[in-house]
Each structure stands twice: as C-alpha cells, then as structure tokens.
Amino acid sequence: MSGILRETTGRTSRRGARRWIVVLTSALLATSCGAPAPDKVEFRALPVAEYRDRMAAGWLGQMIGVSWGAPTEFQFLNRIFPESAVPKFRTSLVNGSFDQDDLYVEMTFLATLDEHGLNVSPRQAGIDFANSTYPLWHANEAGRENLRAGIAPPDSGHPDFTAHSDDIDYQIESDFAGLISPGLPDEARLLGETFGRLVTYGDGLYGGQFMSCMYTEAFFDSDPARLVDAGLACIPDESQYSEAIRDVVAWWRENPDDWEVTWALAGEKYHENREFRKASCTALPDQLNIDAKLNGAYVVLGLLYGEGDPRRTMEIAMRSGQDSDCNPSSAGGVLLTALGLDAVPEGMAAALDEEATWIGSDYTFGDLLAVSERLAREQVHAAGGWVETDPSGEEVFMIPVQDVTPTPLEQSWDPLPSVGSRYTERSRDRRGWAVRSTP
Numbered sequence: 001m002s003g004i005l006r007e008t009t010g011r012t013s014r015r016g017a018r019r020w021i022v023v024l025t026s027a028l029l030a031t032s033c034g035a036p037a038p039d040k041v042e043f044r045a046l047p048v049a050e051y052r053d054r055m056a057a058g059w060l061g062q063m064i065g066v067s068w069g070a071p072t073e074f075q076f077l078n079r080i081f082p083e084s085a086v087p088k089f090r091t092s093l094v095n096g097s098f099d100q101d102d103l104y105v106e107m108t109f110l111a112t113l114d115e116h117g118l119n120v121s122p123r124q125a126g127i128d129f130a131n132s133t134y135p136l137w138h139a140n141e142a143g144r145e146n147l148r149a150g151i152a153p154p155d156s157g158h159p160d161f162t163a164h165s166d167d168i169d170y171q172i173e174s175d176f177a178g179l180i181s182p183g184l185p186d187e188a189r190l191l192g193e194t195f196g197r198l199v200t201y202g203d204g205l206y207g208g209q210f211m212s213c214m215y216t217e218a219f220f221d222s223d224p225a226r227l228v229d230a231g232l233a234c235i236p237d238e239s240q241y242s243e244a245i246r247d248v249v250a251w252w253r254e255n256p257d258d259w260e261v262t263w264a265l266a267g268e269k270y271h272e273n274r275e276f277r278k279a280s281c282t283a284l285p286d287q288l289n290i291d292a293k294l295n296g297a298y299v300v301l302g303l304l305y306g307e308g309d310p311r312r313t314m315e316i317a318m319r320s321g322q323d324s325d326c327n328p329s330s331a332g333g334v335l336l337t338a339l340g341l342d343a344v345p346e347g348m349a350a351a352l353d354e355e356a357t358w359i360g361s362d363y364t365f366g367d368l369l370a371v372s373e374r375l376a377r378e379q380v381h382a383a384g385g386w387v388e389t390d391p392s393g394e395e396v397f398m399i400p401v402q403d404v405t406p407t408p409l410e411q412s413w414d415p416l417p418s419v420g421s422r423y424t425e426r427s428r429d430r431r432g433w434a435v436r437s438t439p
Contacts, residue, residue: 041400043385044183046219048373048395051182053340054219055372058179059365061310061336062329063097064089064348069318069325070096076321077287078271080263086315091351098356101136102329106176107361107368108132109195113180114371118378122153122194123423129198130433134360138281138290139169143199148433152421154197157204159279165201165412166279171292172326174208175333178215180375183399184383188212189234189407200292202279202412206235207292209407210245211299214334222338224303225249236409244270244293245300252304259305263320266301270294279412288322295323302331310335311345 071087087093097103112120112128130147139157142164146156159165170192177191192209200208210231217230228249235242247269251262270276271289280291289295298320306313313335314328336343354365363371376397377387385399410416 041384043398043400044220046182046397046399047390048387048397050340051219051376051397052369052373054337055179055182055376056369057339057341057344058175058215058218058333058337059368059372060094060341060344060349060352061314061332061334062103062175063094063352064344065314065317065327065329065332066100066102066325067093067096068314068348069328070100072318072321073323073325074288076319076324078267078289079321080260081319081321081324083315083319086319089348091347094349094351095353095356098353098358100325100329101134101140102172102326104134104358104360105129105132105136105140105173107358107363109173110176110180110363110368110371110375111361113375118375118382120194122197123421125194126153126156126198127423127427132360139164139167139199139204140173143169147198147423150423150428152423154201155418155421157197157200158418159201159412159415160418162199163279164199164204164281165415166204166292167200167281167290168204168207168292168295168323168326170196170200170204171207171211171296172323172330174212175215175330176212176372177208178212178218179337180372181212181216181379182219182376182397183216184379184402185213185216185230185234185404186402187379187383188216189404193407201415202410203239203241204292204412205407205410206239206241207296209234210241210296211330211334213404215337218334218337222308222335224306224308224335227334227338228300228303233404234406236406238409239411240276241293241296244276244297248297248300249304252301259301259316262301262305263298266294266297270297290323295327298322298327299330299334302328303335306331306335308335308339310339310343 068087068089108129112125116124126147130144136144142162143156146161151161155161157165177188181188189209192205196205196208213234214227214231217227232242232245248262248266251265255261270293277291298317301320302313302317305316310332314332317327317331318324357364380397380399383400387395387397390396
C-alpha cells in the first residue's frame, strides 16, 4: 500500500531504531462502495519482535514489583518507610507473583477475551469472573459476590451495591488492557468498560483506564511525564482521579529533587482531606487508604522521580506505603514496557519458573506471552491496522493513531442511577452463582 512516510520526532526505541508514521490519504482509504473517508489517517509502525520484547518486559515488571513489595503491603500506613526496610530481592522472589491477585485476576480476563473474543459482553465477562474461586478482597470481592447474587454488570460495581467502588482493584489488574492494545488507548479504555465495571465505578474505573492507557503509549515512548499525559487523556479532566495525578505532576515540577515533599502534599490532600475520600473503604479510615486516587498518585510519584531507573521507580512507589506491592507493580510494569527486556534489573527475573501457573489459571509465563500477542494482533486488526512484512522479512504492526474519547464523568459519592441489570435464574448454577453458558 502506498502512502506518505513521515519520521516522528522525539520517539526512538531503546535500540535507536527510527519510528515512522504513515499518512494515508482519503483516496487510498475510500471504500469500493464510495463511502466517505477522512482526509488522512496516521499509522505508527511497531515491529512485532519489539512488541513481544516490550510486552514481556511489562509482564515481568508487574511480577517483580508485586513480589518485591509483598512483605510490605499495608505495613506502612500514611508514612514513608525507610530504605533499610526495603526487602532484599532474591532471584526466586519473582515467582511469588503466581499467587498474587494483581496477576491472577488478569488471567481470568485474558481467558475470557481469548475464548469469547474482543467484543465479549460485560455479562459474559461477569459470568466468568463470578465462577472464579481464588481469594479476593475489597472491590473485587464485593463485585464477585454481587455477580454471584445475580447482580449483573454494570450494577455489580455500582455504589448502590458496593462500598468499594473507588478502591484500587481495577487499577491493579488493568495492565492486561494496555499490554494487548499497543498504541491503541481507546481500545484499552473500552476494555475497562467491560472488565472494570464488574467491580468499580467512577474514580475506581478511571484508575484502571489511566494505567492501561499509559501502557499503550509505552510501546512508543519512554518519557514518564509523557506517559502520564497519555493516561490522563483517557479519563475525564473533572474527575478527582485526574486532579490527583495532575497535582502530583505539578508538585514534581516544583520539587523535582525531593519526592518526599510531593508525597507529603499528596497525603495531605488525598488522605487527610475527607472531601477526596468520600467513597473510600471505611476500614481504619485514619490510616488505611486503598482508594485508587492516592495509590495512583504513588505510582506516578515513582515514575516521575524514578527518572527511568526501574529499580528506583519501584522502590519509590513501594516506600510511599499503603498498597505498597500493587503500586510498584503498576509502576514497574509501565516503565519496563517502555524500556524493554534489556532494562529488567539484573537478577530480578533470573529464576523465573516457566512451568508455574497462576492461581485459577492454566497459563504459564510462556502461555501468557502467547495469548497476549494473539489478542494484540486481533486488537490491531479490529482498530483498522494491519501486519505487514518489511524488506528483511520481519513482521511490523501498522497501528492507527487514535483520538481518545474519555468515559463521561461519574462520581461514586453522587452516582447516576443504577440500571437494574440482573442475571436470570437460568444463568445460575446450583450454588446460586452465575454460570458460563447463559448470560
């Protein structure tokens, strides 16, 4: 296919390869039936081999971050913990991720997409999640119980039926949506409408959409500030979640050399001020904070002050406290997607057990990479892109540049009416849970 090649600026891969945008004119895009076409559509090229490298690094970043931070989870509430308390990383530690909800919930979502396709209905996604049997907490637990009781999505995550709609849960498991949607932020955002609404609403949903959209851009950019901007483009500016992230960016610019100052400012506003915690989980409210906003702020704190160093990025996100295994997992996943496998800190994935499977899943790490690539190919095609072969015989994704339409504003403390979505009795098994076959 002919087109106009234009070199992009400021975006080079870690190997120094140039990136190109292909601009296709309306004449080239016109359909045979004479349907109107846009003046131009831009495409970004991403070698499939590079996609594999970055996607694998992104999964490892999550696995490393959650395993490293696991001993500290909720051990440091509303306080920074000292460097001396950072766990020593052992080479086998990465295998702890096979038992972590950050990862194993994602395996259920990927299996749903692999079995039912990218256009799977939220109702079917809810059935698959309802039939999971692994341990869950907070929004995930409440949402699954709603689904099992016959409350179908989107009501399963609506504040009328859960006190956890702004909790961190979809934020920590939304990585999959970005990793299978390279350069496609609106596709990642829409996956949140299917999977995030099983358990969250409002800022709880936006946290996942923000994270997944950072991942989509990390296949093309490694600058943390620009990745944050890409995430913000996917959520409404008027939301408190967006406000929290924009505040962290502003405080970082004012205090570029002292992350603890920014940490204190974030805590003062998004932990101590109850106006920014109106839908937070109420357990230990003066100390525990599992709200997506504050923990999302800690992820961004790590990305901005980590300055492209994966170990330092994860360490800052961890030392910020609260959900201090989930936050380095998100930060490490995003950054290592941007940097690729060569940037994985030495020894941190050396003893990965490639035969182990996640709780509730048959996926090994190799299976995870295969299903992610398979779904990414489907996403690229569904979005209007394609795979072509370059002169050396290597496959290249041609990915359309997307405009993002953020999800409209909704707030868990003042929600829109629930819609009365329910599963029928035919959709329930003898346990009373939703079952796979009949949404």
